[in-house]
Amino acid sequence: MGHGIRRKVFKGKVRALATALLVSTAIGVGLTAPVNQAFAQSSAQSSFSVPAGPLHNALTVFGRQAGLQVTYLSAAANGKTSPGFSGSATREQALAEILAGSGLIYSFPNAGTVAISAPPSGTGNVVADGSTQLNTIEVQGENAWGPVDGIVATQSATGTKTGTPLKNTPQAVNVITRDQMEAQGAATVTQVLRYTPGVVAQYSDTDVRHDWLTVRGFVPGRYRDGLRLPFGARGYSQPKIEPYGLERAEILKGPASVLYGQGLPGGMLNMVSKRPRDEEIREVELQYGSHDRFQAAFDVGGKLDEEGTLLYRMVGVGRLSDTQYDYVEERKGYIAPSFTFQPDEGTSLTILGEYQNIDSPGGGGAPALTANGTLYTNVYAELPRDAFLGEPGYDRFRNEQAFIGYEFAHEFDETWTLKQNLRYGYVDTDTQRVQAYCLSAASCNPSSLLRYAWAFPETSRLFTVDNQAIARFSTGDMSHTAIFGLDYSFE
Template sequence: MQNFYLPDSWICLLANLKSLNRLFLSTALIFLAATASAQIGTGTVAGRVQDVSGKPVRYISVAVKGTNIGTTTDEGGSFTLSVVPAGEQRLVISGVNHEKVEQEIYVEPGRTYAVTVTAREKVNSLQQVEITGRKETDYRNEVSYLATKTATPLKDVPQAVSYVTKEVLDDQGAYRLGEAVKNISGVNQFSGYQDYVVRGFRTSSGSSFLVNGLRTQGWFWTQPLTVNLERVEVIKGPASALFANSNPGGTINRVTKKPLDESRKAINFSLGSFNTLRVAADFTGPMNEEKTLLYRLNLGYENAETFRDLQTNKTFVIAPSFSFLPNDRTSVNFDLVYTQNNTRLDRGQPIFGATAGTPLTSTPISTSLSQVSDYMKVDELFSTLSINRKLTDKISVSASYMKFAAFEDLFEHRTSNRYATVVDTESEEFKALDAGTPFGRGASFLVTDPTQMEMQVFDRRRHAYTDNLTSYLTYEGNTGALRHQVLVGADYIQNMQPVGGATRIARNYRTADGRTVTVDRLTKNDLVNAQPVPNVPFVNLANPQPAIASPENYVYTSQSYAPTKYYTYGFYVQDQIKYGPLQVLLGLRQEFYRDVTAYKTAEEETVEQEKLLPRIGAVYSLTDNVNFYATYTEGFQPQSAGTLQNPNVGGPFDPLNSNMVEAGAKTEWFNDMLTLNVAAYQIEQNNILVNANAPDNPDLLRQRGQERARGVEVDVYGNPLPNLSITANYAYNRTEITQDQEGDPLGLEGRIKENAPLNQAGIWARYDIPNGFLKGLGIGLGSNYVSERNTFATYRKGADGKELGLTLPAYTIFDAAIYYRVDKFRISANFNNLTDETHWVGGYDFVRLYPGTPRNYLVSVGYTF
């Protein structure tokens, strides 16, 4: 072996630093000894948390008592704790919906201790109203408060409830509600507003939209942002037995994010097509060591143009939330959400002509009739206070109150829903007309110019308030072999538009003396260059020229909005009965609807409408993973007070009544990681008012109408593989007018309702590469299909039954995304409408169509800490 010698200079240096060397050596030995002792004195704890049936308990906290060592279980209920001090330790398992468990363990140095812990679900899981947040981070949601007003597993609800979670919204880059509903079976857009179709029935009224199970009543011109939403869910069919007057097709509920008892913080920046800039932030966690006070703060900001001319979105959202859990019997939550919208009101794309066969692309899909100086400012503010108190082991009381306020400041140029009227100067009738004689209705020389739009201007200010109060008592007990969960409660809902709303409108045509009249009241003396002069200039569809308008040059008519108010209250009882594998839901509600006309005037009068609403359903558990269900429920929508009080219409009339029969199956697969639901249904709506076609009374109405929807829906959610997430849906729905006015020349019986597609389907899947050099990379792929739809300009005429008018074509859209996560950063890119298909998501008629967004992209960078 070769000897090794130090140079003489090194020996001299070591000799001179002898004392310092000893100090370094002593320190190193102490450090090595301490490190060895630490390694020898610690071990690892690995295990699984399951419920009493052996199913994994996901996302529950696991900690070593007396230390800051802790984690949460993964999707399979597994966990690992490293560097646990050796010796006897106490493992603590705790979660919002499960009873706290402490288990003794013994950790041997340098070894792994394996443990399986059983966590029991709390019998009365904290609340009957949603107080604390959902910890899951996947595409599935297992519990809903919407369908029964109690925390009920979705598989045990005897009615279809579809949803989309925040994880899907994040992966798709879906920033507004309209981008979310495409993931829900049987739901599509009616227009570009907060205006949707559920199972063939339009849901534009305020009674069709809830936030945390409480009604909102804002302006439907803008779609809500999703940055503060935990999920969007839809209870299919009439929900009046739970929420008073409601749409027969379904009710859309936005569930806001609630605080979590663990710290999570995230911020995300996005840039994309149409000069899009978005920022979103989400912070949550405990505010004290005892975790009795929790918070959550969501922020969102968007500054973006769109593919539509002059249409922009500047939106800001701030949404703080606090939960107070002083003990295991009491829970309180307070939410506040403020949204500020600064945009223009998009009235849709007009096209040339008003006859069958006019191509939808006769004008570019970007064509808008807005002017540069138009604006729309909409502010919404709502706050919610929810309280739950467990009085005894069997009795709980819950109450929620929401105050919702909406403010609108609008100035817009919009179509008059018709094309320009011009004079055929070569007409013999026109030539023979006296100069001072009004043209009159039906004059043959008044013709339509399908290349120009007749315009009008609205200048409007108004505000509205909605109050919601719901309170109920829940009792859980047994009657022999029957297990009951009885709910008894009362609701009160009030909407008011107070004094202070006003509008001024510029429309029609100018007379020679500066007044405005309809075109049939003009005379030859009012014409300029032998043509009518519009109060607001026509827009040439062949060459629209947006400009800074001159509103001072228009002639306006002004009016104040009469203050309005309605309120409705109801009392209800519900019993969820369980006997072995059979569960039965029985519900009954008595509703009292009051519409106050001429509110706060000497002519104030209250119009009363009432309805008794039953609901019955049953669920049979064939196995632990397969449930079959059936349900019958009724709904109602009150007739407007103005209609009921008009002496010419022939009332009084009953409210619009609806009923639904539904049956289906709810199943779980792949160790409960994938949910597949199937529903078949029939919905009928009756008492629809139609014109009586009385020659001597054009206002006379007759209550004969009926509409019916029949269909099948399929929903799939979950993780069939550990790194694969999927949400998919399909709906076949035929919603048609089944009873119409006798002798109606349009022959509407058998006609498919407007914007109600026969078929629609959607799928979105994400796969994350688990290992290798591509670990951290994810890929998302999706597609949506909607079949053709009728518009209001479509009708049936003739013995051959041929459809004439305007039909929106079917479309298929393909989307993709790529994700990369490294440490605490996530980078993603979303590519939507990959094939750049021109399509229309909805529309009214020839002058108001709503094209879908062409190919676009969105790049995002997120950081969690």
């Protein structure tokens, strides 16, 4: 008996629950149907006859004819007039005509209400049809010859000479940006490249004269802004590049003779100079570091006229520094002015100049010590850490270098662009030192060494010009970039 009662009660509850669900569903359908119907009707056209006159009156007549509740702040419509609207249109089209010239916008909070309001500040301007015209947003892509926002570059001026994105360049290219140089605190080009795979600094960055390095086991060709730098007969008259004057440094690995002529298979180093920009640049730097290193630097630039057809930039560095070696010092001055003339969007001429003078008493590098007394101390006593085998009054390194050139580019049309890069460089170095000499490694006694003096004065002058014709075109769904060039250099 008890089981039968429980079954009836259970069945009764099920029926009640089912009935409640059906009723609630019916109510839900009844509530949503008018909303959906109202939105469906918003695309239907109706006949309107709203006379011109005060905006208050026009909105009242429109609301009555459209069957809508019109809400707005009285202050928003005060003093405004409406051209009115007569004809067949959707309610949105009619409302846009009624609000034309008022500077107000509309929105539909729900199917039966339209809200009129002023546009939020900074969102844009309202045009004649009542729609909102957003403010212009300039989107600028990365320039392969310009700065990079951050550490990761997406384009390279070295891989193809055309500013091709790195993802489309079929060679290994490493780009060290200005931000990365500053994050590393790089004071030399060797330090700029110290985290680049495949690059080895031969002398562990102990030489203030030159940046000795290899790429994949070979001495790389060195380029500045795509043009070869002087090197000299022995490599002593190569320029010492100041990293503060660089926007980026790029390593192109593997053979590159198709684009740059004769070179070793390891790769090449291209350094991109800071250039004038259409923005104000104001930077002053003061540094003090180990070994009484004092440095002052500045980087200024911007527009010379309101239109931005003339741009300038001036970069300078002054340095006085001792080193970790006795008698070895560094005195350096560097200045790099540049100017850009761009009469129109398709034509530009940039003049790049640079002058640098380095004077390093003590020879500019670490003293060469013998293996006996440093690595091996089982036979001969260990040399003191401040041992200097040179001659303080004789050892000296001097470097004077100057460069002047230009970059010209002109776009004839959407397909063809002509470029010409030209530079003349002068590097004069004078290196002289006194070093130890041993007849044999076994008899090399560090306490009684033979010494000899040597001097390598060397001067190099290099004229180089690179002419390029670049064509960008499409065939069907494929885009192409072709480059034709002729370059000449004399050193």
